[in-house]
Amino acid sequence: MPRTRVTLKDVAAASGVSPTTASFVLNRVTGQTIPPATQERVRRAAAELGYVPHGSARALREGSSRLVLLNAGQLPVAGSLRSFIDGLDAELTGHGFTLLVRHGPTDPASLRQAVQTADPRAVIDLAELYATPEPDRLDGGWIDGLAAHTATQVDHLAARGHTRIGFAMPADPRLQRIAGLRLDQARAVATAHGLRPPEPFGLDRRGAVTAVAAFDDRVALALLSAMADAGLRAPGDLAVIGFDDTGYGDLWRPALTTVHIDAAGYGRRAARAVLGLPISDVPPAPSTVVVRATT
Amino acid sequence: MPRTRVTLKDVAAASGVSPTTASFVLNRVTGQTIPPATQERVRRAAAELGYVPHGSARALREGSSRLVLLNAGQLPVAGSLRSFIDGLDAELTGHGFTLLVRHGPTDPASLRQAVQTADPRAVIDLAELYATPEPDRLDGGWIDGLAAHTATQVDHLAARGHTRIGFAMPADPRLQRIAGLRLDQARAVATAHGLRPPEPFGLDRRGAVTAVAAFDDRVALALLSAMADAGLRAPGDLAVIGFDDTGYGDLWRPALTTVHIDAAGYGRRAARAVLGLPISDVPPAPSTVVVRATT
DNA sequence: GAGCACTACTAAATCGCTTTAGTTGAGCGG
DNA sequence: CCGCTCAACTAAAGCGATTTAGTAGTGCTC
Numbered sequence: 001m002p003r004t005r006v007t008l009k010d011v012a013a014a015s016g017v018s019p020t021t022a023s024f025v026l027n028r029v030t031g032q033t034i035p036p037a038t039q040e041r042v043r044r045a046a047a048e049l050g051y052v053p054h055g056s057a058r059a060l061r062e063g064s065s066r067l068v069l070l071n072a073g074q075l076p077v078a079g080s081l082r083s084f085i086d087g088l089d090a091e092l093t094g095h096g097f098t099l100l101v102r103h104g105p106t107d108p109a110s111l112r113q114a115v116q117t118a119d120p121r122a123v124i125d126l127a128e129l130y131a132t133p134e135p136d137r138l139d140g141g142w143i144d145g146l147a148a149h150t151a152t153q154v155d156h157l158a159a160r161g162h163t164r165i166g167f168a169m170p171a172d173p174r175l176q177r178i179a180g181l182r183l184d185q186a187r188a189v190a191t192a193h194g195l196r197p198p199e200p201f202g203l204d205r206r207g208a209v210t211a212v213a214a215f216d217d218r219v220a221l222a223l224l225s226a227m228a229d230a231g232l233r234a235p236g237d238l239a240v241i242g243f244d245d246t247g248y249g250d251l252w253r254p255a256l257t258t259v260h261i262d263a264a265g266y267g268r269r270a271a272r273a274v275l276g277l278p279i280s281d282v283p284p285a286p287s288t289v290v291v292r293a294t295t
Numbered sequence: 296m297p298r299t300r301v302t303l304k305d306v307a308a309a310s311g312v313s314p315t316t317a318s319f320v321l322n323r324v325t326g327q328t329i330p331p332a333t334q335e336r337v338r339r340a341a342a343e344l345g346y347v348p349h350g351s352a353r354a355l356r357e358g359s360s361r362l363v364l365l366n367a368g369q370l371p372v373a374g375s376l377r378s379f380i381d382g383l384d385a386e387l388t389g390h391g392f393t394l395l396v397r398h399g400p401t402d403p404a405s406l407r408q409a410v411q412t413a414d415p416r417a418v419i420d421l422a423e424l425y426a427t428p429e430p431d432r433l434d435g436g437w438i439d440g441l442a443a444h445t446a447t448q449v450d451h452l453a454a455r456g457h458t459r460i461g462f463a464m465p466a467d468p469r470l471q472r473i474a475g476l477r478l479d480q481a482r483a484v485a486t487a488h489g490l491r492p493p494e495p496f497g498l499d500r501r502g503a504v505t506a507v508a509a510f511d512d513r514v515a516l517a518l519l520s521a522m523a524d525a526g527l528r529a530p531g532d533l534a535v536i537g538f539d540d541t542g543y544g545d546l547w548r549p550a551l552t553t554v555h556i557d558a559a560g561y562g563r564r565a566a567r568a569v570l571g572l573p574i575s576d577v578p579p580a581p582s583t584v585v586v587r588a589t590t
Numbered sequence: 591g592a593g594c595a596c597t598a599c600t601a602a603a604t605c606g607c608t609t610t611a612g613t614t615g616a617g618c619g620g
Numbered sequence: 621c622c623g624c625t626c627a628a629c630t631a632a633a634g635c636g637a638t639t640t641a642g643t644a645g646t647g648c649t650c
Contacts, residue, residue: 303608352606353608357608411598
């Protein structure tokens with residue numbers, strides 16, 4: 001089978017109009033007067049032939065494709081990144097765009113190659129954002145929102161009566177920048193509560209604090225297992241709260257208390273920002289504490 | 296800033312040749328005699344102007360782009376999928392192609408839209424593959440390889456002296472097909488060992504078996520926590536082995552024994568299959584048991 | 591019955607690249 | 621010095637869409 005492409009020209013020929021008219025009909029171009037009968041004919045032909053516009057041709061003509069590229073680097077797709085992606089995808093799809101994600105090396109040359117061959121309308125660079133967090137990027141307020149979620153985390157500990165709080169940092173060097181940001185946020189929140197600002201926590205420094213806020217669930221879980229090895233148990237010996245509910249926390253015993261972030265709203269906002277639409281229509285959902293057994 | 300695109304024409308003009316020649320040089324077209332001096336001039340100009348070929352234009356002309364699309368549906372990117380993607384990406388990059396991943400709804404219409412706007416050279420549909428596993432798809436032998444990895448898992452239990460083995464299934468309905476395949480494979484392996492074929496395991500059916508092979512680490516961890524709630528401990532009361540080392544298993548106590556699958560080889564093979572290259576050059580790595588504390 | 595507005599269309603340019611089918615001129619054997 | 625080959629290039633077509641700048645034709649007014 002030659003498996004040949006159905007083009008606009010084919011649709012035009014089949015419905016007895018010019019490609020111009022067919023294009024007008026299929027794209028619902030305003031300011032054109034085309035009688036319903038003709039429109040119907042064109043649409044029918046397109047459906048019957050199974051016409052789908054050729055993305056590359058359209059992209060070439062329009063100057064850029066209807067793709068949006070999310071650079072995720074090595075980040076695992078789970079927890080809030082999953083919902084971020086889902087929100088992004090849903091909103092983009094609703095506007096005729098398509099989300100594609102690049103997982104791979106984080107060097108700039110490699111990203112450039114991806115951008116050059118996919119020719120996307122926009123690029124949301126999460127990997128870069130995590131490496132050097134800055135506000136005002138195309139992330140729908142995701143990085144900015146982190147402050148509120150960190151507050152959710154620390155507030156919970158404070159409400160439980162803890163006054164000396166530590167912050168457990170990740171080991172991965174690529175996460176140091178964003179972890180530093182989170183630590184600063186935790187400090188600001190603690191200070192606002194009149195508490196001593198948290199220090200990076202190590203099990204050896206136990207005794208200095210009664211509770212630990214972790215960078216994420218993975219770090220919290222690692223802490224929990226180190227505690228178990230040392231014969232310590234949460235929350236009696238040390239309260240522990242995770243961050244970014246990955247779905248693994250409730251498999252542990254004691255089950256991990258964590259902060260659930262509904263990032264779908266941020267994803268939608270990022271999509272709207274990218275498309276130049278007003279962002280205020282979609283308020284991001286507040287984060288919530290999933291109270292389990294470790295606090 | 297007008298941020299205007301640098302085209303081949305610009306490069307040609309800057310180096311005093313026609314676009315044709317510039318194209319020949321930059322694409323290393325064979326059968327053309329172009330003196331080194333000219334080649335040098337063109338390449339220099341391209342570098343200086345920061346020329347990158349326009350992916351859409353090239354795709355339009357060549358009939359398809361240099362993209363390969365991996366449809367991952369809702370699958371979490373962790374464990375072997377992570378290494379599968381890394382291998383795929385590395386091999387494709389080496390041949391001038393780019394891997395992009397679609398995470399999103401699994402309905403066919405949605406995938407079709409992505410394919411139509413990205414116009415990829417090939418599509419590797421992992422979501423479909425998991426829903427209806429079949430050999431001979433563009434997965435580099437990934438689904439076929441599962442049999443060997445399942446054998447690794449069951450062999451370990453048999454070598455430990457277990458003769459009555461259960462198989463823990465996932466709850467997610469989307470995983471039933473692939474889980475059924477895994478169960479069948481486990482049965483074949485057990486039978487080959489002269490053991491009774493495993494049945495789907497539930498904690499209520501404890502006593503019937505002394506060991507459980509889990510569909511994946513997540514299922515294994517869920518089992519471990521259910522056991523802990525019931526006052527049971529692995530491996531004493533029941534031995535448990537996971538599958539597809541997610542990196543969470545060693546945070547549990549007792550730490551989860553699991554099967555580590557180096558899927559990078561499968562990724563590379565999938566890439567080569569897609570590009571029409573011989574697949575035999577890259578043998579997939581055998582899976583290994585990560586022996587921890589639950590067996 | 592000229593002028594105008596409006597409907598219902600269409601021809602052709604254009605996006606940036608690759609590639610086929612050349613052209614021009616030098617070198618050389620006879 | 622004719623004819624040939626070969627090096628060193630280039631003109632132009634064409635991929636499939638969108639969009640600008642039209643063109644016929646009809647109906648209506650003044």
